[in-house]
Amino acid sequence: MSAGTQSAPLPRRGAARPRAGFAAALLHRLSGIALALFLPMHFIALGTALQGADRLESFLGLTHNGFVRAAEWGLVSALALHMVLGLRVLAIEWFATRERTALIVSACVAAGLAVGLLFLLGGA
Amino acid sequence: MNAPVPNAAPRDPTVEPAAGAMLTVRIRRDDGFQTFTLARRPAQTILDVVTAIQREQDPTLAYRFACRVGMCGSCAMMVNGRPRWTCRTRVAAVAEGDALTLEPLRNLPVVKDLAVDMEPFFTKWTAAHGAFEPGETPLGDFAVVAPDSPERRAVDAGIECINCGVCYAACDVVSWNPDYLGPAALNRAWTLINDVRDQGREARLDAVSGDAGCQSCHTHMSCTEHCPKALAPTFAIAGLKRETARTALRRFGARHFRRSA
Numbered sequence: 001m002s003a004g005t006q007s008a009p010l011p012r013r014g015a016a017r018p019r020a021g022f023a024a025a026l027l028h029r030l031s032g033i034a035l036a037l038f039l040p041m042h043f044i045a046l047g048t049a050l051q052g053a054d055r056l057e058s059f060l061g062l063t064h065n066g067f068v069r070a071a072e073w074g075l076v077s078a079l080a081l082h083m084v085l086g087l088r089v090l091a092i093e094w095f096a097t098r099e100r101t102a103l104i105v106s107a108c109v110a111a112g113l114a115v116g117l118l119f120l121l122g123g124a
Numbered sequence: 125m126n127a128p129v130p131n132a133a134p135r136d137p138t139v140e141p142a143a144g145a146m147l148t149v150r151i152r153r154d155d156g157f158q159t160f161t162l163a164r165r166p167a168q169t170i171l172d173v174v175t176a177i178q179r180e181q182d183p184t185l186a187y188r189f190a191c192r193v194g195m196c197g198s199c200a201m202m203v204n205g206r207p208r209w210t211c212r213t214r215v216a217a218v219a220e221g222d223a224l225t226l227e228p229l230r231n232l233p234v235v236k237d238l239a240v241d242m243e244p245f246f247t248k249w250t251a252a253h254g255a256f257e258p259g260e261t262p263l264g265d266f267a268v269v270a271p272d273s274p275e276r277r278a279v280d281a282g283i284e285c286i287n288c289g290v291c292y293a294a295c296d297v298v299s300w301n302p303d304y305l306g307p308a309a310l311n312r313a314w315t316l317i318n319d320v321r322d323q324g325r326e327a328r329l330d331a332v333s334g335d336a337g338c339q340s341c342h343t344h345m346s347c348t349e350h351c352p353k354a355l356a357p358t359f360a361i362a363g364l365k366r367e368t369a370r371t372a373l374r375r376f377g378a379r380h381f382r383r384s385a
Contacts, residue, residue: 021344022296089343093362101345 020102027109028085031078038075076119081112141166145222147215149173151185152227153237158182164222170203170210174226174238187238194352197288201238202227207293209352229293231302245289245306252309253331256316257324267321278318282311282360284353291347291357303336307347307357310338314360317367329364329371338364 049056062068085108091097097104141164149160151174160177171189178185187210189199194212201210203218204225215224232240269276291307298304313332316322332338338361347357 019344019346019349021346021349025342025344092343092345092358093365096356096359096362098345098348098356098358101349 020105024085024088024101024105024108027081028089031082031085031112034075034078035082073116073120077112077116080115081109084108084111141168141216147173147219148223149177150223150225151177151238152225153185154234157225164215168215170201170208170213170215170218170224170226171199173215173224174210185238186236195286197286200229200288200290200293202230202293207290207350209288209290212352229289231293231295231298231306232289240289242289244302245287245292245308248305249287249309249312251331252305252313252337253316253324253328254309254312256319257322257328259323263321269320275318275320278360278363279315282315282355282357285311285355286353288352290350290352294346294350296344296346297340297342301336301340304340305332305336305338307361310341310364311355311357311360314363317364326371329368332364333368333372338368341365 045056045059048059063072085105088104088108145164147162147164147168149162150157151160160181162173162176162181165172171192174185174187175189178187187199187201189211190196191198192211194209197209199210200207202208202225203210203213204220205227206218207229208218218224226238228234228238229240232242232244235241285308287308289308291311292298295304295307298306310332313328316328317325322328341358341361343358343362345358348355348359351357
């Protein structure tokens, strides 16, 4: 046995380890923010229809570039992810589901990404 | 110190360490981490470890315990980053390569070394109206509570809390919002909401429905995951969310749609 020896302090006391519930809440929040940011653009696009079909078509033409396509894929994935994680919260709070948090969160993320993949395969 | 180890399973790796094995323990103290080395022993608990260090190496080490058998809830601390009862946690079950890191409970002010000040925890317990409210005029007779009634079952689910503070230390919302009442106080409030004898329901629902109340819970499930009594404060908080929402709707209806007599 040895007497105590001083060593350098670590950062922030009791830093939380990453956990499935925390990851689920983080993804839920981030996907929700992404959807909230998208909504105004969605309404702008719909609003152009009020000014005639040509105006709408020209606006939709902007969405054919690769960056917007990639963003659409992200958006569809975020929408699916937000929905399944919301269903998870409802299952916990209404039906007292407590088992296998990590498995359920993983399944939620997989479901979100699967919907995104279907969107890509659907010829988006 | 712990449950007797049956002789029939002397080589259980979660109980019996290898001969001569040593344990390296890093303990957070006022001026950073201090490292101690001591021998591994059969069925050794974390509480055994800090007690051995205090008795044999550094008598100034401060920590708190009372019953040693998981009844009092006073010995909780962070063990390798997770809040646990030290008396009921075996070293073999949590050591990472013969190493342990011990810190005081998260989300509470430190008194000294591994002992924390529980006052904010109990202040919030009181703020959530955690005391039974018998009312000004006691009931005329005993309340009849059927054991299988939904209210009694809801109380049973949370009544065994011994206020050890493990859920409070595990809660991320408390670390973000120091005013948040925390899982234990809200769990206690939910047991009283379901107590048919209690007369303080309306005031208690008001107390738990503010910015620092049940609606702030993010459903991380950390409290439920870490509770050494296997309680589920998450579900108690969910019950409070439903009940506060129902009460708000009822009050809104009463204010705007009630016919004047």
